[in-house]
Amino acid sequence: MQFKRPDQIRQAPSQDEVPPGQFVTDKFPVLTFGATPQIDLEKWRLRIFGLVEREVELSWQEFEDIPKTVVEAPFHCVTQWSRLGNTWEGLLFTELASLVQPKLEANFVMVHCYGDYSANLPLDVLMDGLALLAHKHDGALLTPQHGWPLRLVVPQRYGWKSAKWVQAIEFMAADRPGFWEARGYHNNGDYWKEERFWPELMG
Ligand SMILES: Nc1nc2c(c(=O)[nH]1)N[C@H]1C(S)=C(S)[C@@H](COP(=O)(O)O)O[C@H]1N2
Ligand SMILES: [Mo]
DSSP states (O other): OOOOOOOOOOEEESOOOOOOTTTESSSSOOOOSSSSOOOOTTOOOOOOEEBBBBOEEEEHHHHHHHOOOEEEEEEEEETTEEEEEEEEEEEEEHHHHHOOOTTOOEEEEEEEEESEEEEEEHHHHTTOOEEEEEEEETTTEEEEEEEEEEEEEEETOOOSOOOOSSEEEESSSSSSOOOOTTTTOOOOOOOTTTOOGGGGGGO
């Protein structure tokens, strides 16, 4: 694998600012729809497919061997709690993209999870240099409830886009709603704009 070692810490902008309608907690609540999936690392695979030059399927061993980056970022859940100063470690999305080489037509991404969950994002949000596939939080491996072995972290969007237990990443030409985006959550989810729910549901 021809990753350069990023070997650096990146920090999200506006680290200590709290977006409108949020309150800060030191806790790290678990927000999961349904049960925590049971995952066997031996059978675990991360599949990257769709509009890419090279589809890739990584085993856990292969994922471990790829150099990692640390990203410091706040986490803002749409249910209004914010946890500031999280340290995530993992594979930057930009590095993953360089491995598969998205085609020019690829403008959106669907993240598919173990269990019945998905989240959609524009490719440019994932390419912001902060979004990553994290296996560690605050120096320790993720716990099962927080997405072990691997979760997406999208520092610039509400937490429901940070899909836990990632199984596959699909590059797409056209957008498609993910699990919550099809059930009333805003398609974009920018916390600075309070994009919480479908505009037509807002009074
Ligand atoms: N697979 C999966 N990922 C998920 C969820 C989920 O229910 N299933 N919940 C989302 C929501 S709403 C939030 S706020 C964050 C919470 O992450 P945490 O449980 O690690 O705090 O995970 C997101 N990722
Ligand atoms: Mo959430």
